[in-house]
Amino acid sequence: MKKSILLFMTSVAMVLSAVPFGANAEDNDSAEKQAEFSITDGILTSVNLNGETSVVIPDDVITIGAGAFSDCSELMSVVFPEGLEEIGKNAFDKCNLSSVELPESLKVIGKDAFAENTELKEITIPEGVIRFFEPFEGCTSLSDITFKREDDKLVDTLLSSYGPAEDDALYLGLFGDNVSEELCKVFVPDSVYCQYIQVFQNECNAFFIPESMRDKSILDGDVNGDNDVSIADAVKLQNYLIGKDSDILWFNADLVSEYPYLNFKEGRISAFDLIELKKLVINKGIE
Ligand SMILES: [Ca+2]
Ligand SMILES: [Ca+2]
Numbered sequence: 405m406k407k408s409i410l411l412f413m414t415s416v417a418m419v420l421s422a423v424p425f426g427a428n429a430e431d432n433d434s435a436e437k438q439a440e441f442s443i444t445d446g447i448l449t450s451v452n453l454n455g456e457t458s459v460v461i462p463d464d465v466i467t468i469g470a471g472a473f474s475d476c477s478e479l480m481s482v483v484f485p486e487g488l489e490e491i492g493k494n495a496f497d498k499c500n501l502s503s504v505e506l507p508e509s510l511k512v513i514g515k516d517a518f519a520e521n522t523e524l525k526e527i528t529i530p531e532g533v534i535r536f537f538e539p540f541e542g543c544t545s546l547s548d549i550t551f552k553r554e555d556d557k558l559v560d561t562l563l564s565s566y567g568p569a570e571d572d573a574l575y576l577g578l579f580g581d582n583v584s585e586e587l588c589k590v591f592v593p594d595s596v597y598c599q600y601i602q603v604f605q606n607e608c609n610a611f612f613i614p615e616s617m618r619d620k621s622i623l624d625g626d627v628n629g630d631n632d633v634s635i636a637d638a639v640k641l642q643n644y645l646i647g648k649d650s651d652i653l654w655f656n657a658d659l660v661s662e663y664p665y666l667n668f669k670e671g672r673i674s675a676f677d678l679i680e681l682k683k684l685v686i687n688k689g690i691e
Pocket of ligand 1 (some may be wrong): 625626627628629630631632633634636637
């Protein structure tokens with residue numbers, strides 16, 4: 405009797421233990437196929453993808469080292485941990501990433517970090533990113549970049565002969581010599597629009613748009629957003645200038661700069677813009 409109870413308990417124990425053992429065995433099987441990372445002191449220095457096309461970077465990684473995933477042409481997606489601060493130069497060049505979500509903790513993106521990811525279509529640069537250098541060279545499909553950082557010292561830093569302080573933002577180029585084939589829309593915070601266009605004024609094939617104009621029609625003089633330039637726009641702009649209306653599309657209203665050397669929108673609305681708008685309306689009436 406005792407023997408049979410013992411046998412019964414032993415078999416129950418075996419059944420119970422079989423479940424976790426089975427799961428472990430499966431884990432081990434898939435672990436064999438999973439990517440293997442070399443990580444030292446929070447720096448991911450290299451990877452063996454083992455045929456995987458997507459990877460999840462481990463939580464303890466703070467820096468992805470230079471060239472860590474370079475030439476991993478089979479890599480199609482990557483999930484970054486919150487806590488990651490730096491993506492090193494050439495870290496993901498010549499991969500096959502189609503979309504990338506960068507973590508809010510990110511501060512630095514190295515030169516050519518995502519170069520030649522020809523399937524990459526859109527990307528958002530988080531607010532905390534203070535430095536990057538031509539990260540998207542050869543990303544020929546990249547047509548939508550969004551910047552979150554509102555930093556009114558971008559230009560000062562660029563012009564400073566003393567070099568940037570540790571926490572100053574320094575943005576150097578998007579595409580380098582190898583520009584996007586499509587016109588790339590670059591959305592930036594309204595409040596610092598002019599900072600961005602001065603920083604990136606030599607960037608070919610990139611069109612900078614204030615965030616408030618996303619999904620709106622961009623048309624010089626269309627202050628009320630009805631996709632037409634008419635006397636109604638002039639009235640609205642006049643009301644704006646005397647403080648009776650605040651709801652205007654400033655980007656469309658900013659027709660002239662008071663600074664002759666600026667050949668782009670100055671981010672400031674004045675009576676000169678109203679005069680220019682009235683000319684537009686009148687000329688349109690004459691045509
Ligand atoms: Ca209009
Ligand atoms: Ca203006």
